[in-house]
Amino acid sequence: MLNDVAFGQYYPVNSAVHRLDPRTKLIWLIAYIVALFLANNFYSLAVCALLLVVAIAASKLPFASVLRSIKGILFILLFTAVLNLLFYGGETVLVEWNFIKISVEGIIFTVFLAFRLTFLVMGSTILTLTTTPVSLTDGIESLLTPLKFIKFPVHELALIMSIALRFIPTLIDETNRIISAQKARGADFESGNILKRVKAVVPILIPLLISAFRRAEELGDAMDARCYSNAKNRTKYKKLTFKLGDLVAVILVAALIAGVVLLNIYGANIIPEIYNYIKIS
Numbered sequence: 001m002l003n004d005v006a007f008g009q010y011y012p013v014n015s016a017v018h019r020l021d022p023r024t025k026l027i028w029l030i031a032y033i034v035a036l037f038l039a040n041n042f043y044s045l046a047v048c049a050l051l052l053v054v055a056i057a058a059s060k061l062p063f064a065s066v067l068r069s070i071k072g073i074l075f076i077l078l079f080t081a082v083l084n085l086l087f088y089g090g091e092t093v094l095v096e097w098n099f100i101k102i103s104v105e106g107i108i109f110t111v112f113l114a115f116r117l118t119f120l121v122m123g124s125t126i127l128t129l130t131t132t133p134v135s136l137t138d139g140i141e142s143l144l145t146p147l148k149f150i151k152f153p154v155h156e157l158a159l160i161m162s163i164a165l166r167f168i169p170t171l172i173d174e175t176n177r178i179i180s181a182q183k184a185r186g187a188d189f190e191s192g193n194i195l196k197r198v199k200a201v202v203p204i205l206i207p208l209l210i211s212a213f214r215r216a217e218e219l220g221d222a223m224d225a226r227c228y229s230n231a232k233n234r235t236k237y238k239k240l241t242f243k244l245g246d247l248v249a250v251i252l253v254a255a256l257i258a259g260v261v262l263l264n265i266y267g268a269n270i271i272p273e274i275y276n277y278i279k280i281s
Contacts, residue, residue, distance in 0.1 A: 009128065009129065010128070010129060010130075010131070010132050010133070011061055011062075011065060011129040011130065013059075013060050013061070014060075015058060015060040015061075015130070016058045016059070016245055017059035017060075017126070017130045018060075018130045019243075019245060020130075020245055020246055020249055021240055021241065021242055021243065021246045022131050022135040022136055022139030023139045023142055023143055023240060023242075023246075024242065024246040024249050024250060025130065025139070025249075026127070026136075026139050026140065027143075027250065027253075028249055028250070028253050029123055029124060029126075029127050031253040031254070031256070032048070032051070032052075032123045032253060032256070033123070034257065035048055035253075035256050035257045035260045036048055036116050036119055036120055036123075037116075038257065038260050038261065038264065039116070039260050039263075039264070040264050041263065041264065043263045044260040044263040044264055045112065045116065045119075047256060047259050047260060047263065048119055048256065048260065049115070049119060051252065051253070052119055052122060052123060052126075054252075055123070055126055056122075056126065059129070061126065061129055061130070065129065066122050066125050069121050069122060069124075069125035070118055070121055070122070072121070073117065073121055076117070077114055077118070080114075080117075081110045081113070081114055084106060084110045084113060085102060085107065085110045086101070086102065086106075087100070087101070087106075088101075088103065088105065088106030088109050091103065091105065092104035092105060094107075128165060133162045134162065135238075136161070136162055137158045137159060137161070137162035138158075138238070138240055139240065140157070140158040140161060140162075141154055141155055141158040163219070167212075167215070170215070171208070171211075171212060174208060174211050175204065175208055178203075178204050178211075179204060182203050182204060187203060188200065189201070
């Protein structure tokens with residue numbers, strides 16, 4: 001049932017993106033998200049899509065695996081799309097009934113927003129599919145190192161995020177096992193009204209919470225047994241180093257942001273006839 005969830009899972013393969021420093025990939029993702037929200041027309045959004053395709057190709061990830069990450073936000077996509085489609089407004093009205101108004105501008109904005117959210121999730125999925133939880137922890141801790149001067153618990157925060165990502169696939173597998181066990185006992189999760197389906201989820205949530213607490217306790221005992229502690233001068237098994245590939249990745253994402261800004265400013269000069277319909281204000 002939940003096997004198609006890609007976020008939080010690591011896909012082991014030897015690729016240029018896998019070999020990048022985790023700090024570079026984190027910076028790349030932040031810059032990519034900034035570029036997505038700076039984009040205000042389909043020209044600049046197309047540039048973001050092009051860079052996403054290049055990143056997927058360079059990472060040697062199956063496109064279907066990255067695309068499956070959208071399933072996790074499918075409800076949010078549909079919900080926001082319906083709201084924007086019915087209540088966005090606009091001058092070129094196609095359908096109007098009471099307070100509901102469907103316009104050309106509303107349809108364009110709905111499509112634009114759907115693409116923006118889709119690219120955002122797919123970009124985040126590339127990070128988790130190409131970076132191990134340990135490397136991700138080291139990258140987050142290294143980037144947040146300046147906050148240690150104000151006594152911010154950088155290591156603890158990075159460790160919490162790493163453990164959370166690590167347990168996403170584990171909890172998904174546990175959920176699938178619980179669902180299969182409940183179905184074997186005659187539970188029905190697919191028929192009935194919404195209220196009945198919500199009640200049917202309760203026999204899944206309770207065992208899942210118990211299992212999550214049990215795994216958390218076992219993890220804590222394992223860390224104590226190995227004398228884990230957040231020592232001030234704690235060393236690392238692998239040292240993070242920037243390489244030529246990291247420089248290329250940073251240059252690409254910097255060029256992306258510059259291209260998005262330029263297309264936002266000068267996009268009207270490319271195809272003026274249709275620019276007024278694709279510009280998102």
